[in-house]
Amino acid sequence: MSDFDELQGVIQRHAERRQAEVRACETFLQALYHALRSASGPGLPLNNVTLEFTPDPSGRLRPTPTGGFHAAWLRLGLCEVLVRVRRLDGAFQGEYGEGGVFRLDSTGEDDLLRLARRILRDVTATYAGEHHDSSLSRLN
Structure with missing residues (x-):
């Protein structure tokens, strides 16, 4: 089996897991959108x-590997x-704006509103x- 064939096989074998992760992250982002509205x-x-889904600007592979960010x-x-946002150890871990980070183990309505x-x-x-940011405010 060639390296190319091995790559294709791995991508196909893990497609369901990646797709489940995409759905979970997109559902989280939609829930966050609704929390922002309320x-x-x-x-x-x-x-x-x-809300406008977009490819993760830091992503370097498509499809996004398991554990990768969705944006x-x-x-x-x-x-x-x-x-x-991405799934990590059963939680949603994410980043937003200029350095904001979060980790939610629970995604109840109150968690999303907070x-x-x-x-x-x-x-x-x-x-x-x-x-x-102190590193940005320095002249040299």
Whole structure:
């Protein structure tokens, strides 16, 4: 068997697992979108939140290998924030915006609302200039 044939076989053998992971991550991103829409509280939906799935800009292989990140742009009114998420040890681990990270072992409504509110606060702080990376603020 050639190296090429071996690669094709591995990709095919693990296709179901990868597809299940894609569905789980996309479902998580959709749930986060809905949490952002309701982050202002009951009866106060944020109507100017949209979701657009996108290939992970850091991804170097397609299809995404098991454990790889899946991404979406979340438009929050006048800005957009890239959210990347993957499954790791049964939890959802992700990144958003300018250095935001999260890990959720549980994805209940309250967990997602807390994450949505944290994303909103962090993005607000970034635009307000309250996040300063010391390595970026040095002149030399």
